[in-house]
Amino acid sequence: MMIRVLGMMSGTSLDGVDAAMIETDGIRIGGFGRSGYRAYSDNEAAALHAALGRWPGEAGVKEAAEISVLSHAALAGDFPEAELIGYHGQTLAHDPQGRGTHQAGDGAALARMSDRPVIWDFRSEDVRQGGEGAPLAPFFHWACAEWAIAQGHLPVEPVAFLNLGGVGNITWADPSVPAPEAPGACIAFDTGPANAPINDLMRNRLHRERDEDGRLASSGRVDHDILAEFLRHPYFERPPPKSLDRNQFSGLSQAVSHLTDADAAATLVAALARSVAAGLRWLPAPPAVLLVCGGGRHNTAIMEALRAQLTTRVQPVESAGLDGDMLEAQAFGWLAARVVKGLPTSGPMTTGVPAPVCGGRISHSR
Template structure:
């Protein structure tokens, strides 16, 4: 019997583009193979439009609708690349699972919004689409995030070793995977991942991200600024918790800089932001997964050598730190694979959330179907 094929598409809080994978699934939750992977970058104007939608503004409904249409075109482009690479026709793919682009995340107010036009995507690619994965969990009283711990448990869990998987995108989140059959799996957002670092280098150097962390590594961590940043109440909240650009944005950073008072060199600010990400991840691991001996990192942060070095230093003597490549999955494919997996869970009408992670009242089937 041919293994069923699913596509996963992810565009995260880094707002850089779309990651996509075409995966085959075997029995249960097992991924039997990844047939293709593709990345479609966002043009500058779309990235700017999506960034502007992170905050209230004029004519938001029309601007969001136009951005959603543009996103669907980029998602369809990614799907086309995956089919071309794999040599598979659209008819061989059961479902496309697409996350959409988070523009507001306010579970405390009962909503989360991932802008998208899944109906247009289904029309463009000729494949059934599953979207809006987070809303069902929020409707059940949950945070709607993070959703990846259930996937991490299925793919990266180990009978003999307690592990932590850390996804460092715009926001960082971790999944705690105790040894054994997944009992006690938990996870939560730890705070900013790359979002503040990306915003700061864009402001000062016109670049969208700090390649390899070189600019941050050229500066010195400012202890006073780090203390101001770490005083944020979110870091002291007990899980379940999730966050986004609604909280961690450049205005939040500028307010901390004003409290410090003295001017700080931009490269030193970048070094401090990198340390903030590493320190808050390490503190979360120490507080909630003290028996974990291996930490596996995915997302764009895994490509930041300076950040990885700081994280290793923060966890020295407690846990080893490496990317998910050590487990056979490239770090830039993990989240897209998660949404292929969630699409399969929807297809089988199986739950995709973990109430212990999100705080929902129970297990829920996640997503909404848009037939081709």
């Protein structure tokens, strides 16, 4: 039975909350619906930035969780048609081999406030069972490929999805395999830093939220010594599955600190593109197309750098009939429906968990 689910995602860019309706039985995509966005206010963004890297019980975390719940509840009120909510929460820290993974928020409070059942805490169980806890969108990317083939937007061939949020992640999906958790269907991992260091640069130096359309980066020159040093990071030699914390590459931000604004932005964009290029060697076969989703595809300098670095065709995910601004929100709606059904949300080739696992907790509205 298809249900109408609201997926809600606030990612590592710390810009705000995306919300999108999806109709699904947890296996197939029945259709996509309305979407919405609520930007974090300056005060909210500052409080979340201050809480980055912190764990439950530490200073500022309670405030961050409250900001997450209140902003999601306000947005959920615009979607009375949703029967179920998938709520990711705000990632503050991610250390799967150590302290775990921390998404600030409270699904039980959101369920009471929105008067709908809420699926949340999607990552902890995967980490508990030995997985990376991220990325989690890959099974949904596989379902999107299947949907796009049915709509006549894609050929029946392996494709890749590149999500450029705060951090980048890639999924190689083979839609000829019958289910996303089946061996050979998906391979996924985080590629490297994406918008987070660019946003931090803009915020710290120019008091702006982002490099609009990549205009600053397009006017700068890449520092090839810094780039070469960045590419020596052992992360790129490590085979997948693998995932990143938002600030794991903070050395890169320090390395560009003496450059001009434009050269620093250009070097960060080049680092993003080269880390994607470095990641492609881990894919089992070249994808027919690299479908770019997430806010980074609006940055012209990023898209041009990707096209210059890669021999694979690079297209915004809209070329497959999908909404690249809402794909991750839709993913957490689709995953919520899977949790209700007890279906796996991750597996050995997406997070490295030993066997497919169904993560997520359910909180009822009363």
